[in-house]
Amino acid sequence: xxxxxxxxxxxxxxxxxxxxxxxxxxxxxxxxxxxxxxxxxxxxxxxxxxxxxxxxxxxxxxxxxxxxxxxxxxxxxxxxxxxxxxxxxxxxxxxxxxxxxxxxxxxxxxxxxxxxxxxxxxxxxxxxxxxxx
Amino acid sequence: xxxxxxxxxxxxxxxxxxxxxxxxxxxxxxxxxxxxxxxxxxxxxxxxxxxxxxxxxxxxxxxxxxxxxxxxxxxxxxxxxxxxxxxxxxxxxxxxxxxxxxxxxxxxxxxxxxxxxxxxxxxxxxxxxxxxxxxxxxxxxxxxxxxxxxxxxxxxxxxxxxxxxxxxxxxxxxxxxxxxxxxxxxxxxxxxxxxxxxxxxxxxxxxxxxxxxxxxxxxxxxxxxxxxxxxxxxxxxxxxxxxxxxxxxxxxxxxxxxxxxxxxxxxxxxxxxxxxxxxxxxxxxxxxxxxxxxxxxxxxxx
Numbered sequence: 001x002x003x004x005x006x007x008x009x010x011x012x013x014x015x016x017x018x019x020x021x022x023x024x025x026x027x028x029x030x031x032x033x034x035x036x037x038x039x040x041x042x043x044x045x046x047x048x049x050x051x052x053x054x055x056x057x058x059x060x061x062x063x064x065x066x067x068x069x070x071x072x073x074x075x076x077x078x079x080x081x082x083x084x085x086x087x088x089x090x091x092x093x094x095x096x097x098x099x100x101x102x103x104x105x106x107x108x109x110x111x112x113x114x115x116x117x118x119x120x121x122x123x124x125x126x127x128x129x130x131x132x133x
Numbered sequence: 134x135x136x137x138x139x140x141x142x143x144x145x146x147x148x149x150x151x152x153x154x155x156x157x158x159x160x161x162x163x164x165x166x167x168x169x170x171x172x173x174x175x176x177x178x179x180x181x182x183x184x185x186x187x188x189x190x191x192x193x194x195x196x197x198x199x200x201x202x203x204x205x206x207x208x209x210x211x212x213x214x215x216x217x218x219x220x221x222x223x224x225x226x227x228x229x230x231x232x233x234x235x236x237x238x239x240x241x242x243x244x245x246x247x248x249x250x251x252x253x254x255x256x257x258x259x260x261x262x263x264x265x266x267x268x269x270x271x272x273x274x275x276x277x278x279x280x281x282x283x284x285x286x287x288x289x290x291x292x293x294x295x296x297x298x299x300x301x302x303x304x305x306x307x308x309x310x311x312x313x314x315x316x317x318x319x320x321x322x323x324x325x326x327x328x329x330x331x332x333x334x335x336x337x338x339x340x341x342x343x344x345x346x347x348x349x350x351x352x353x354x355x356x357x358x359x360x361x362x363x364x365x366x367x368x369x370x371x372x373x374x375x376x377x378x379x380x381x382x383x384x385x386x387x388x389x390x391x392x393x394x395x396x397x398x399x400x401x402x403x404x405x406x407x408x409x410x411x412x413x414x415x416x417x418x419x420x421x422x423x424x425x426x427x428x429x430x431x432x433x434x435x
Contacts, residue, residue, distance in 0.1 A: 009324040012351070012410020014344035042307040049299050051164055051327045052307045054344060109355070109404040 019058035028088035034080035135279040142191035151177040153335040166326030174335040209273035213284040215265035217257035242275035262289035283314035351391035355403035
């Protein structure tokens with residue numbers, strides 16, 4: 001299945017980081033399965049109209065992180081041994097942790113105490129992740 | 134290998150210094166963007182690179198060699214203003230180029246102008262500004278050059294054709310062509326270029342990889358514990374290019390390690406500390422605006 005990606009070059013977030021984030025998300029959600037082939041660097045650069053070395057940089061980092069593997073002459077593939085999914089899910093945990101930390105830091109700087117922060121957290125948890133029946 | 138290096142280039146016109154001690158290295162297969170306000174020295178740099186103007190001082194090298202007659206076979210240039218003969222058709226321009234350059238591919242050029250909607254039977258005087266640009270682009274890209282020097286290669290083109298030019302640039306880069314291009318449309322440079330240089334008054338104001346510049350340069354802001362809180366520590370910090378303070382609100386223009394600076398600011402007891410991303414346009418304006426060379430404290434009037 002073709003992967004659908006969008007990048008916002010006008011954002012202050014580096015383009016290669018946007019690509020890494022989207023590919024990890026696709027792998028974590030199972031939109032991209034183990035063994036699946038990624039577009040070539042040239043193809044993705046032309047599809048998104050972005051610099052090819054920027055795509056290559058994202059692929060290199062994904063390979064270093066164990067999400068994809070590249071074999072010369074064949075192309076880049078999502079790792080098929082489950083390692084890619086584990087890595088991508090860990091990356092998801094990292095993203096969530098950073099959001100929590102930012103939220104707590106913001107709450108602290110606004111002068112809220114631990115009790116209020118706990119209440120807010122519990123309310124969000126009930127709303128978005130309620131306990132099953 | 135096809136690298137371009139410009140070292141200590143200086144170009145003057147009488148008393149006027151157009152380019153002042155400019156040094157840039159462009160590795161093989163790189164798309165390099167040259168940005169700068171009008172009159173910053175972009176076109177003068179291109180002219181020196183092509184031997185169209187005498188460089189007063191400094192060196193230009195292609196693969197480590199100075200410009201020689203044989204180099205022209207490997208360089209294609211799209212000037213800011215299309216250079217076409219009014220009375221000749223587009224196809225006749227192709228024929229002229231074919232006689233001048235061994236590698237020129239007439240079929241490819243015809244295909245490219247077709248993509249831009251230009252009829253090769255038309256005379257140059259009948260072409261719109263955008264069509265003239267498209268013709269120049271087609272001629273340059275059909276020469277399979279090792280070096281492409283493009284001065285505003287999308288001027289006069291509609292958004293669809295602008296995107297086509299960017300994709301042609303990207304395609305050439307994957308072939309190993311080394312490309313230097315200027316554009317006032319920062320969004321295009323942000324997409325296609327891997328590295329950029331910002332010129333101002335002939336000097337290099339900023340140089341680097343676009344993604345690294347975005348990762349390093351941020352605004353860090355927060356609300357200080359009190360209005361008379363000393364910000365001298367931030368003003369002296371080399372990672373901070375600019376300090377703006379208005380009452381209790383502090384706004385730092387950070388050029389390195391923004392997260393560390395945010396933590397330091399939070400440690401002062403400042404409230405609402407946040408890190409704001411900057412896009413290339415913000416970075417460009419920050420680099421060419423006055424007062425950015427040193428950290429300055431701007432005390433707002435109450």
